[in-house]
Amino acid sequence: MTEKNKKGNKEPLGSPKGMRDLVGQDYYNFQGFFEKAQEVAVYYGFKPIETPILEYEETFTTAVGVGTDIVDKEMYTLKTKGGDHLAMRPEHTAGTMRAYIEHGMQNEPQPVMLYTGSPVFRHDKPQRGRYRQFWQFDMDALGSEKSIIDALVVKAVLTILEEAGAHNLSVEINSIGDKECRGQYLKELTAYYKKHLSSLPAVDRERLKTNPLRILDSKEEKTKEINIDAPDSIGSLCASCKKHFKEVLEYLEEMGIAYTINKNLVRGLSYYTRTVIEIIEQDGGEGGTPLTIAAGGRYDYLGKQLGSKKDIPAMGISIGIDRVVGAPWYKKLSPRIMKKAKFYFIQLGSDAKLKSLNVIEILRKAHIPISQSLSKDSLGAQLAIAEKLGMPYALIFGQKEALEDSVIVRDMSNRSQETIKLAKLLEYIKTLK
RNA sequence: GGGCUUAUGGUGUAACGGUUAACACUGAGGUUUGUGGAACCUUCGAUCUGGGUUCGAUUCCCAGUAGGCCCCCCA
Numbered sequence: 001m002t003e004k005n006k007k008g009n010k011e012p013l014g015s016p017k018g019m020r021d022l023v024g025q026d027y028y029n030f031q032g033f034f035e036k037a038q039e040v041a042v043y044y045g046f047k048p049i050e051t052p053i054l055e056y057e058e059t060f061t062t063a064v065g066v067g068t069d070i071v072d073k074e075m076y077t078l079k080t081k082g083g084d085h086l087a088m089r090p091e092h093t094a095g096t097m098r099a100y101i102e103h104g105m106q107n108e109p110q111p112v113m114l115y116t117g118s119p120v121f122r123h124d125k126p127q128r129g130r131y132r133q134f135w136q137f138d139m140d141a142l143g144s145e146k147s148i149i150d151a152l153v154v155k156a157v158l159t160i161l162e163e164a165g166a167h168n169l170s171v172e173i174n175s176i177g178d179k180e181c182r183g184q185y186l187k188e189l190t191a192y193y194k195k196h197l198s199s200l201p202a203v204d205r206e207r208l209k210t211n212p213l214r215i216l217d218s219k220e221e222k223t224k225e226i227n228i229d230a231p232d233s234i235g236s237l238c239a240s241c242k243k244h245f246k247e248v249l250e251y252l253e254e255m256g257i258a259y260t261i262n263k264n265l266v267r268g269l270s271y272y273t274r275t276v277i278e279i280i281e282q283d284g285g286e287g288g289t290p291l292t293i294a295a296g297g298r299y300d301y302l303g304k305q306l307g308s309k310k311d312i313p314a315m316g317i318s319i320g321i322d323r324v325v326g327a328p329w330y331k332k333l334s335p336r337i338m339k340k341a342k343f344y345f346i347q348l349g350s351d352a353k354l355k356s357l358n359v360i361e362i363l364r365k366a367h368i369p370i371s372q373s374l375s376k377d378s379l380g381a382q383l384a385i386a387e388k389l390g391m392p393y394a395l396i397f398g399q400k401e402a403l404e405d406s407v408i409v410r411d412m413s414n415r416s417q418e419t420i421k422l423a424k425l426l427e428y429i430k431t432l433k
Numbered sequence: 434g435g436g437c438u439u440a441u442g443g444u445g446u447a448a449c450g451g452u453u454a455a456c457a458c459u460g461a462g463g464u465u466u467g468u469g470g471a472a473c474c475u476u477c478g479a480u481c482u483g484g485g486u487u488c489g490a491u492u493c494c495c496a497g498u499a500g501g502c503c504c505c506c507c508a
Contacts, residue, residue, distance in 0.1 A: 014499085069506050073434090091508085120508085125434085127502060136508060203505085219505075268507060278508095292508060320508030348467060377466085384470040398467060410468080417468085 018132030032333030065270030140316030
């Protein structure tokens, strides 16, 4: 072993933790899902938007909220050379709302319905279905507080997931009220926990100060016991929230969407009001814990928090694309550019190879998809590949054909073949379809 | 942040504590090949890092690092 091999070589760098390359089929899986999601979203009336990956850090600390893990521990932040404090978006909603306000979309017919599907960033510890750069497909309807909007967004998300192959999804829903009832509810809840302060685990005692709602879905056994008798938000809803929630549920029932009311569902982002929802896969990875593949809710006060003069009631859900694409049930959706080729182009000999790109160009201009492996030389090898790929026809272009400006069209199923002049090739191919 | 687990060529695997770390695929080069997954030849290439136990460590122990998974949290 040489010295160089022992010590001289540098360690290859590798991609950053929790971030990965999407190559080949992985890329198409993402693209295929995105196209399907986009198709459904457009059908339901959503329009595309793409916001910057970077926003002012304050946009997220205001929107997502101090006291959430996302803001406190997981944001990638940076200071620009000009001194601005920016953050890589940990989610899409804040940016979308910011754009709505910035572009005066209040003046458009409401609600303004927007979709986006692009990467978000969280400095998390990677594990199954969890990356530091991951893709979310968001649908948001801004500017309406109507309950049917909540139902519409849920329906659109479920449609996308089902078309992607999901089955046995469980839809969990809850309402956490608005400012009328939430303040009152928080008071009751805080009072309740204070009564049990001595038996409350340290984590949850901390949460009591920062975000008492989160104690409701605590994983601490002790807390779970205490939670059994905790006041629930639905019971404390004011009349208008109660009505809103009831209507949402009615719409879901009317559409035949099975749901479970989970009174402990509160969500980790602090901008939510009224409806909160989570869509969980029940038969996901073998032995793995069920993953939430889409989640969202209503965020009626976010607009004002981000600087709008008027309230902008809104509802949105985001889908964890990585979790869909990585699920065993995902049916690999093909992007539109992937056309299944019927012809396998085979070239033989140097003259033919020279001209073959020109022949292929004729086919490309006629929008006839082909496969080929120009780097291979032997006829047998190329025929073998065509066979393996299940190509119905092979186009054989050799020395003789190159001289005669013709090509052999071979029917792979019955091994019959015919020599066709290049000038008549397109015409002949049409008769095959 | 806490826990469990894994670590051998580019990939997948092998090696009772004991020769020159084996095999397959892949890559590169070559011979042959005008009709259905070809053959043959040549060649590149690895024990994560650092300690310890031992006459001797890929193998056992400890630490580090990296990956996977679980908790927390989240899509």
